[in-house]
Amino acid sequence: MLKELSKVEQRYEAVLGVIRDGLRVTEVAEAIGVGRQTVHVWLARYEAEGLSGLEERSHRPKASPLQMPAAIEARVLELRRQHPGWGPARLAHRLGKEGVDPVPSHSGIYRALVRHGLIEPKQRRKRLPSYKRWERGRPMELWQMDVVGGVLLEDGTECKVLTGIDDHSRFCVCAGIMVRATARAVCAHFVQALERHGIPEEILTDNGKVFTNRFGLKPTEVLFDKICRENGITHRLTAPASPTTTGKVERFHRTFRTEFLCGQIFSSLEVAQKELDTWVVDYYNTERPHRSLNMATPSERFGSPAPSSAPELPLDRRMLDEDRSGEDWVARVVSVNGTISVSNQVFSVGKAPRWPRHRRPRPRRTARGMGRPRTRQDRASELKRGGEEEEGRTSAKRQNSTPLGVGHQPKSIRRASTEAPQPHRPTGACVVPGDP
Secondary structure, eight states: OOOOOOHHHHHHHHHHHHHTSOOOHHHHHHHHTOOHHHHHHHHHHHHHHGGGGGSOOOOOOSOOTTSOOHHHHHHHHHHHHHOTTOOHHHHHHHHHHTTOSSOOOHHHHHHHHHHTTSSOOOOOOOOOTTOOOOOOSSTTSEEEEEEEEEEEETTSOEEEEEEEEETTTOOEEEEEEESSOOHHHHHHHHHHHHHHHOOOSEEEEOSOTTTOOTTSSSOOOOHHHHHHHHTTOEEEEOOTTOGGGGHHHHHHHHHHIIIIITTOEESSHHHHHHHHHHHIIIIITTTSOBGGGTTBOHHHHHSSOOOOSSOOOOOOOHHHHOOOOSTTOOOEEEOTTSEEEETTEEEEOOOOOOOOGGGOOOOOOBOTTOSSBOOHHHHHHHHHHHHHHHHHHHHHHHHHTSOOOTTOOOHHHHHHHTTSOOOOOOTTOOOOTTOO
16 A cells, blocks of 8 residues: 655655665665755755754745835734825835835835735736827816715715816816705806816816706706806817716716725715815815826826916806896796696696607698598509609600791791681791781
8 A cells, every 4th residue: 555655755665775775876866756956955954953954944035135024014904004095106105205225116015015915916907099188288278067966864865066177287176065956056166176276277077957958858958058258268168978088087986986985984074064164175185196297296286287378357157146036936847747836836748759860750741632641542543643643745846846848837827727717828828917
């Protein structure tokens, strides 16, 4: 019966083969499939320590000069726990600002985070080559704005947030929470952002109903468009189903969810707005480094904008401050289900059918002189009658185009022949009145 030997027993047999049997080291190494140096190491360990020297040992090096010091690794883990959304690049940048020299590599910080379970290793998402990055040349040239949800209150209400990002500096210019994303609530936060930071030259939004009525049944100017027009702001819209056009504000939404919300529930709307303002002012705009800005903060890039050639205009907020609650105003609401509300009185007018262009019903034609729909026989008779009329017109044209000669009459004589038959006269004869 064959018995499997352990590593220690195999090494001991190799040592005995050299010491007891007198075999050469090369022969023993070839017999067990190892190198000569390995057999010499086993012999030295056996002479120094005996049988315990043949046991398996750790392969870890005694010293690793490139290993991250324990104090720096502890600081990396501390920063990661304070900022769960920071990756190796931002952590290395913070260590450099704190005076750590040399700064650990990004891969070393990543391995430390994986080793302590603070990050999940996953494959990086490939960047599509069709995406083209673009950026305006100075602050206050373009704002990107959007509406995002996810703010939960203790009473179960999910609030919406109007967010705004300066395209050049990624500076958060607006972060207003509201219960419902209505036109008045959105424009109120929009006007507050204009009063706080100034009037930009352009604003880029998607095609939401609070921003535009571009795809409505009857295109009209909404309140957001009116505020932009009154203050000289060019309102630009993205193409339908193109969220990458407003990619900067969408990326801000990701940071907003992972570094601010984090699943927390707020007691009231005022508390949520206060904490959000603190997070934006004290952290996002002033402390958090941005990779697209070469690890600078948004406030460092937004703080000294280049002078604009456009004149500074005062903010016009008449559209928002106009009081429409007096007796001179009548509230009218038209819904898509066919109801109209005028001064809280609802009237049902019915819902008009909307047929696709290629399936709209056409009015049915009836046969002439009959009250029934046209049939195939009616259509065939109309075609036959039309063909006979066309044939008659063709023959008449042929007769009119025939040159005059023997047996032919001028048109005047032919018209007269329809009233009374005339005798045949040779060509050139004239007709005298009263001649039989």
